[in-house]
Amino acid sequence: MLVAWEICKKDVRIERRTGEIVATAGVFSIVIGFLASMAFHVDDRTNAATAAGTIWITIFFAAVLSFGRVWQRERDESALTGLLVAPIPRASIFVGKALATFGMIMVIEIPLVALCLFLFQIDFATPSSTTVLDPSVPRDPASAHLGCFLGLLAMGTAALSFVGTLFGAMTVRTRARDLVLAIVLFPLLSPVLVCGVVGTRKAFELQPVESYSGFVGLMAMSAAIALVLGIGLFGALVDD
Numbered sequence: 180m181l182v183a184w185e186i187c188k189k190d191v192r193i194e195r196r197t198g199e200i201v202a203t204a205g206v207f208s209i210v211i212g213f214l215a216s217m218a219f220h221v222d223d224r225t226n227a228a229t230a231a232g233t234i235w236i237t238i239f240f241a242a243v244l245s246f247g248r249v250w251q252r253e254r255d256e257s258a259l260t261g262l263l264v265a266p267i268p269r270a271s272i273f274v275g276k277a278l279a280t281f282g283m284i285m286v287i288e289i290p291l292v293a294l295c296l297f298l299f300q301i302d303f304a305t306p307s308s309t310t311v312l313d314p315s316v317p318r319d320p321a322s323a324h325l326g327c328f329l330g331l332l333a334m335g336t337a338a339l340s341f342v343g344t345l346f347g348a349m350t351v352r353t354r355a356r357d358l359v360l361a362i363v364l365f366p367l368l369s370p371v372l373v374c375g376v377v378g379t380r381k382a383f384e385l386q387p388v389e390s391y392s393g394f395v396g397l398m399a400m401s402a403a404i405a406l407v408l409g410i411g412l413f414g415a416l417v418d419d
Contacts, residue, residue, distance in 0.1 A: 186275025204241035216298035227383035230299035246347035269414030334398035341405035
């Protein structure tokens with residue numbers, strides 16, 4: 180685990196000096212958030228659904244931009260070869276790169292989520308005028324909805340990071356790596372994106388927490404499966 184942490188810190192130091200991934204993907208996400216708010220801002224119900232879709236679609240494409248660049252750095256000047264010949268476990272390389280990618284995506288998400296909450300007028304404390312709630316059922320506190328939303332973001336980002344890191348290493352040697360990576364990730368991560376969009380929409384609409392809290396568990400399970408598969412398959416992928 181110590182080796183993985185050192186690899187993660189190395190990637191974070193490089194990003195702090197260059198800022199190429201966070202700056203590029205961050206500007207992209209901000210622009211998409213503004214465009215979506217201007218194009219689809221209609222009413223409260225539409226705002227909740229559109230904000231959820233905007234957040235998750237933007238996160239996915241920003242993450243794809245990050246995956247390719249993270250591994251391209253290792254390809255430059257044979258840095259990846261140096262990692263592979265070093266006497267360290269292959270799993271540590273995977274975990275370290277995944278942790279760094281997770282952190283970068285989370286940094287990109289912060290302004291994106293704040294912007295969408297503001298532009299689409301999402302309020303966790305006040306139900307929208309079009310949200311239908313059963314008056315006989317006690318309302319969940321705002322902290323419960325916010326906690327589930329943050330859980331969806333964290334688990335979804337973890338799943339994205341683990342799967343993207345694994346297949347980013349597999350495609351780093353190909354010419355059209357960004358295109359191949361996107362094509363591979365779309366079907367694999369579609370369940371995570373569906374859970375994220377539906378769960379986030381229900382959280383924004385202040386639907387009962389039990390109606391969407393299960394999505395957090397599903398995304399956590401997806402992240403755990405991706406982590407186990409990544410640790411098990413990473414060595415074989417990079418050695419080939």
